[in-house]
Amino acid sequence: MTDAAHPVTGLDEVVHQRVRLGILTVTHEARRVEFGYLRTQLELTAGNLSKHLSVLEEAGLIEVEKGYEGRRGRTWITLTDSGAAALNEEIGRLKQLIARVETSGS
Amino acid sequence: MTANSIPAADDPRRLLSDLRALAHRVRLHQRMTWVALLVLSAATFAAIPVDWFGMEVNCQPDGGCQFARNGMLWYWIPATPLAYAAIAFFYLRAARARGLGGRRVLPYAITGAVTTIVFPAAWLAVTTYFESHPIPDQPLPYWWFVLDRLVMPWGMIGVTLLVLAWLERNVALLLFTLGYLALVLLVLPMNFGFGPPHFGIRAGMAVPQIIVGVVLLVAALGFRRAARRHR
Known part of the structure; x- marks a missing residue:
């Protein structure tokens, strides 16, 4: 072991989850995304997606806004500044992890 | 992407690759490159009659002519912000209909305006x-003509398309724009038009604009076709 902490120790349990990372990635790219779009792209059921969104919203990483377009209800998800920072941090840690694995393997 | 949690031994490289693919897919869904090109093509075609009829031409008995493209100057001042407002409107509307935010287009529209x-x-x-300096007797250097063409509306269309290519991470648009800029800066005489004996002053000015309009239109159709194939 080196003096620096292993990247795994810094992984955020809320963010370090495949679906939640997907939600943050899509929202980061689109700035604002509709529930139905996320469900289709991540191939999830509405219930499953809702659960993940609740976790992210409670952690303050996303904001959920419900409204209507005509008679149709629509839910929009926006990434917060903390969410963007958490995503960047997670990706940085994943890259560190890859670098660490490659270094130890060579 | 699947609904599974990340197992402890999951390959982070694969996860990163999946996230990049997902981000790329979102970017593809947000793209409306063909709309931007179509609106700019329409603005270019609409400018031709304004330039034709708004041009002041004074020909001397010795055969020399002076011209002032007043129509073009006044046309592009309102047409440019209107064109970019229309592009932003169509981008945002299409993105919203797909369930996406469309803020990516705003820096492009603002740059264009x-x-x-x-x-x-x-x-x-x-x-x-030139009000206080004599008009030079010697021919102007080549870079001056290129700079003159760059600041004209068609050169600026190319510069803002570079911004759109960067915002959309769109390699195909980047390649098209580089070709387009080479055409309007180095090939077509956008500033002085094609000269006699084949063309009069007005027709000589119109022909390069028609070529630019056609190039933008063909590109719009090509990008639309490519976008449909992706979906």
Whole structure:
């Protein structure tokens, strides 16, 4: 072991989850995304997606806004500044992890 | 992407690759490149009659002619911000219909609208300069012609398309724009038109604009076709 902490120790349990990372990635790219779009792209059921969104919203990483377009209800998800920072941090840690694995393997 | 949690031994490289693919897919869904090209093509075609009828031409008995493209100057001042407002509107509407935010287009539309002032400002600067300085006897250097073409509306269209290519991470648009800029800066005489004996002054000015309009239109159709194939 080196003096620096292993990247795994810094992984955020809320963010370090495949679906939640997907939600943050899509929202980061689109700035604002509709529930139905996320469900289709991540191939999830509405219930499953809702659960993940609740976790992210409670952690303050996303904001959920419900409204209507005509008679149709629509839910929009926006990434917060903390969410963007958490995503960047997670990706940085994943890259560190890859670098660490490659270094130890060579 | 699947609904599974990340197992402890999951390959982070694969996860990163999946996230990149997902981000790329979102970017593809947000793209409306063909709309931007179509609107710019329409604005270019609409400018042709304004340039034709708004041009002041004074020919002397010795055969020499002076011209002032007043129509073009006044047309592009409102047409440029209107064109970019239309592009932003169509982008945002389409993105919203797909369930996405469309803020990516706003820096492009704002840059495009800002370029409105470049051509009148350059025209004003040149006019002011030659009011107190003699017109040079020697031919102007080649770079001067290229710079003149760059500040014209068609050059500015190319510059803002570079911004869109960067915002959309769109390699195909980047390649098209580089070709387009080479055409309007180095090949077509956008500033002085095609000369006699084949063309009069007005027709000589119209032909390069028709070519630019057709190039933008063909590109719009090509990008639309490519976008449909992706979906």
